[in-house]
Amino acid sequence: MPRPRHHLLEHRQEPYGSHGSNRLDLLCSSFANILNKRGVPLPTIQKLMRHSKVETTMIYIETREEEMREAINLVG
Known part of the structure; x- marks a missing residue:
């Protein structure tokens, strides 16, 4: 299964409010926030986003x- 495109941009991520986000x-x-507010456990969100570390999901x-x-x- 191909990885989501956001993994291609990980090295370019900037803080959310910054210019260029x-x-x-x-x-x-x-x-991630919609799932979290609906009570989906963090490890499940991590897997759905295909992150190897929960810290990335957070x-x-x-x-x-x-x-x-x-x-x-x-x-x-």
Whole structure:
């Protein structure tokens, strides 16, 4: 199975808000965030994005302050 095209651009990735960031990064980020918000486990998202390291997948996932508060409330 061929690798997704975003792997061809890994060496050129820039921070999301920077000048020159591309649509493919935005698409990958949107894909990862939609899955994450729907409760798909991080290792599954990693496999779908064909990343060898979960740290690479985490680059694409945004953590909202509201989600962090909800997580803290689960423990206390």
